[in-house]
Amino acid sequence: MNSTQLKIKDVIDPYMAKTSGLEKFCDRCLRTERWSGNVVLMIVDAAFDSIGLNYFTAIVPKVIKFEEKFVENGRVKNLKDLSDLSHQRVRSMWGNERSWKVAQSVASYLHDLGERENLSDKKAFRFWASNSSLENWKENPIGEIKGVGLTTYQYLRMMGGIDTAMPDKIVRRVIEEILDKADVNMPTKGDLELIRTIDRMAEISRYRPIEICWMAWLVQSEGGRIRMEKYRDVLGRI
Template sequence: MAELSDIVDEYMTKTTGLKKFCDRCLRTQRWNGNIVLMVVDAAFDSIGLNYFNSIVPKVVEFEEAFVEGVMVKNLKDLSELPHERVKNIWANERSWNVANSVASHLHELGQERGLSDRGALREWARDASPKDWKQDPIGRIRGVGLTTYQYLRMMGGVDTAMPDKIVKRVVEEILDKAEVEMPTSGDFEFIKTVDRIAEISGFRPIDICWMTWLVQSEGDKIRMKKYRDVLDRI
């Protein structure tokens, strides 16, 4: 098991500054703490486009058009914003429905429990279970898979991982190098495997999850170096 820890260390040494970013995520402070932008980020990301090249620029464009203009101040406003108003920025109607529906549920939860938007996201994330995600009101939203569900939980302060294809590929690569067998085929089992690797290596599941994306190469740089300034913003 020491070998597995050493291999994880090798990957992590490539991602200087990752802990700071993950700490901010767990404090629900991504996008300068704007819950609307976190929900929009997760909704846009639900269709599997390149995160840094496709999703982040569109979230920024949405921010400039609707958030900075104070048209969308909170989750209630987001839940009521029709696709027709944003389709020049984001054409995919199904993923926009994800944004509307997640915002609606979290707003209603906040109203019921006397919570701010941030408090509602954090309380939902704390109580939500990946094992029973399909029974969760957010898990039942068309277009919300387990990866999006887990992504929202992470931004809501839960130290966990997503069963994203890149995360799986890198984790399987690490396990192969260490000659360690752990389940990775089932999504829920994979999340537990990341928990186990975190326990062994001394890193957090969220650190391992984000590391797998940020060690990917784009051009002559890994994403951690190429998008360092973007990470500081989001």
Template sequence: MLRIESIAFICREIEETARKSEMYLQNLISSRIKDLQELKTVCDRCLNSQRWSGNVSLMILDAAFTSVGVNYFQVVVAKVKAFEAEFVKTGRISSLSCLAHFDYKEAFHIWKNSRSWNVVKEIAKYFSELSNNDKESLRTWAKNSSLADWKNDPIGKIKGVGLVTYQYLRMMGGIDTVMPDKVVKKVINEILTKAGKMTVYDDMEFIREVETLANKTGYRPIELCFMAWFTENSEKIEQMP
């Protein structure tokens, strides 16, 4: 009888410890998100394919340039804005079809990475063949895309497109998920460690972990993703294009 009571006591202790850990985890995330007043708006805009004022060509540039690993606000945003000013606002690039046939050497003074430009052109080419409506093409692809089979996806097969770029495009196409880039992993794993949970580094496992975490805490995966982006740059959230 005593042994049964001891086991029951241990079980209750384990359950209580787990409950406290979950509450602490919730508080850790909530405390970070409450300081990001524009987070929901930024996430909604992304899921509605309204990044860069709804210009899909610029979203593709954003995703391709971001994959290089440079500072997002200091480098990527500045370079995409420069391209927008010189080629989009002047009417040179008015659609994905234009972007697919663009001679990127004309924009080498803005961005010199040929791999990025090849990624841009291949993505633009594929999307432009899906529909005459750029946003519809992006959202149709995203809706039919798969995380599990991403390497066999037409976009995933493009040389230079990794899982981070793939996930980023899916998010801008309306899929509520997360991209496993180094910043997001760093912040989320710091939170998991503080809550006494195991860190996760494998990309696919990390995505699933964040989606599970979102479900437990009541936030959307995309909110946890962008929360991580803005944790150390909360003042930059208003600059998110």
């Protein structure tokens, strides 16, 4: 390694050391096995997260509530059921209509894709992700859905099996902090620049982009504890 590579690895290693168990969590994400492999819940998770609320205190409890109210009783068994579920029926537990339409629209597209290709919901999700790209994301059928920004698009790709990162504000802040400590200049201003910089940091450090991304969220402190420790039991469920 050259000096720049060593600097980045020396700085990022202590961050990653705080997140024991992260590798297995990311493995499950890349196998499309989050939420016990339930694609409906993964889509709902991404749609709810698209409006920028705190993931662990606001989004996860609502996804669990949705699971209890609609999935466990068999009312929503698959993506077709999700695409047909009107906002009126979920309004009491989730008031944001725009993000609900994201869930419906993504579910509808993936269901239709599965019908065309004769694939299960999970295989359709992974088929879409494997044929998606970062560069042309706005022209992708899911990227074209109103309310799906690059962060949500990337989140869906990750759960569909693509080793990549999301360019949200927390990830950007942590990446810039690492680069500053390493005294290394890499571009992070634009969203695409940030994702490519994370890819480069992954090559240097031997961690995966998805691991660097989730690490950035999980090393944040809440109530005097980092999220990795505070929400370890939740992470095992989701």
